[in-house]
Amino acid sequence: MRPTGAMHLGHYHGALKNWVKLQNEYPCYFFAADWHALTTHYEDPSVIEQTVWDMFVDWLAVGIDPSKSTLFIQSRVPQHAELTMLLSFFVPLAWLERVPTYKDQIEKLGERGHDLHTYGFLGYPLMQAADIMIYRANKVPVGEDQTAHVEITREIARRFNHLFGKEKGFEEKAEAAVKKMGPKKAKVYRELRKKFQEQGDHVSLEAARELVEDVQNLTLGDKERLYGFLEGGGRVILVEPDVLLTETPKLLGLDGDKMSKSYGNAIMLREKPEDVTRKIRTMPTDPARVRRQDPGNPEKCPVWNLHQVYSDANTKEWVVKGCTTAGIGCLECKQPVIDAINKEIAPIRERALQYEEDPTLVRNIIQDGCEKARDLADETLRDVREAMGLNY
Ligand code: SF4
Incomplete structure (x- = not known):
């Protein structure tokens, strides 16, 4: 969650109440997205510090329990930044430009005086993808309006796994396995593989599936094997997350508009x-x-x-x-x-x-959370660096 300061009833019914419930069902990671705050409010960073701590007090007060959930600050886990940068090498610009909120936000916030024609703002969904994948999260509790961000994360994970998840010696193994399928099918596989390679790295899993679907007379098992081979060995390094949608009541502000502290229509927690x-x-x-x-x-x-x-x-x-x-x-x-x-x-x-x-109490809880988050993030990054040839 972006640090927005003390929380109001809209936050409580829209998200926090659900988080309190989720922590009994999953190991949860909740963080103050302070870098995200900078993507839109880079001119006034002075407010971030207070808003972060106020937000944590409210999280704890509603019942988010540090013995169950990990609470931390994004910028205290620099691994998020390294993963964001590593992803940036292969994520096409067009993927970021077509995120539905991108142009919309540029216009809306632009009217309020924020110039968002920046590298960081365009990269916002990429950083969000890194935030999710660095913990190999498989569920992201978001509202309908955020599903596009989770979808792009899934695409990025697939592309990463396709590009860097190839097992060593995979080609030989695939060739031997396909041979066992008989000479006709081996020929089909080789032709497909060639087509696949011709299209370069831009081939998605969907494209592989389309190619295989076009081939006649393949059993389901053969098809599955071919998908795997075409994908290139299929080691999953970054996990594709799912959206965890929860029906939450829409609590409006005192004037019937969206509840927001800046609109003066909120009841604070x-x-x-x-x-x-x-x-x-x-x-x-x-x-x-x-x-x-x-x-x-x-x-x-x-x-x-x-x-x-x-x-x-x-x-x-x-x-x-x-x-x-x-x-x-x-x-x-x-x-x-x-x-x-x-x-x-x-x-x-x-x-x-x-x-x-006792602000020290909150600081200690968050410090512990940051350490836990860093340990887990490090594990993922080790695998990512290794897959990208950077573990020398
Ligand atoms: Fe209640 Fe009707 Fe008055 Fe609204 S207008 S406060 S619903 S009595």
Whole structure:
């Protein structure tokens, strides 16, 4: 996660709550992506430090448990940078340019004064791929909007394994195995292999599959063997990750827009109860409900979005009925949400206290996490360097 400072309820429902659950199912690696912050906010690095520590306090306070998960800072594990650079040698520019968010972000953030026509910003998805693959992660918990980034990671892993995953003596082994398939099939294999080599290193596994599919009279087993041979020996050094999609409720901001601290429409995880109460009591409602006796429509009211997340079926029914018949007032309608939010964040605020009071505690947890991350990243890099001929 990019360091954005203290976290709000949108982060909690959109990601953190799920992370707390995931740590009981998988060994998890969660990190503050401080280099990523620099890809878009390189003009103002001074905010990074505080935002990183504030973010960690919230992670710990919501229940991310350092005895189960590894928490660390990206820039403290320079192995990410080495892998990013090694990948950069063979990843075509076109792959990066076609990431859907690339042009979109250049325009959007450009309007806010960030010039993103930089080498680093174009390389953003490459760095993300390295972030994932350096831990040989096989699952990445992301939202729908991030699936393209995981997909490009898969392509990069495939290309790497194809280019550098060849076993030594593979050609001879393949030749001997194909011979056993009989002279006709051996001929097919040689022809395919030639075609494959002619196309150079740009052949993907899909292309290999297409070539093999075109050949008549091959059994399924023969086909599988041929895929393997055409791929070139198929040693998996970098793992292709899968997306781990989890349905999360969309919690909007107090004005019905996306929740964001910079829009001033957020409730923070460490918000005081009186501030939660004030913020909800003053939040806008259906504009058609000017007076208490005017009926309203929950669909046009941002409070309804909060009820969707926090209220049970009975309460929701009470809201719909009360709102549309002007049977309840807006302040009355807001009270169950105020109570639910305060109940949810009270233990978070309480757990945060010990970390706020003792920053060294947080620093030590993160230092341990960085060490663990570096050890694992080193293992992957050793294999990568060896595969790329750099272990001399
Ligand atoms: Fe919104 Fe509730 Fe007021 Fe209806 S009664 S407008 S849902 S706050």
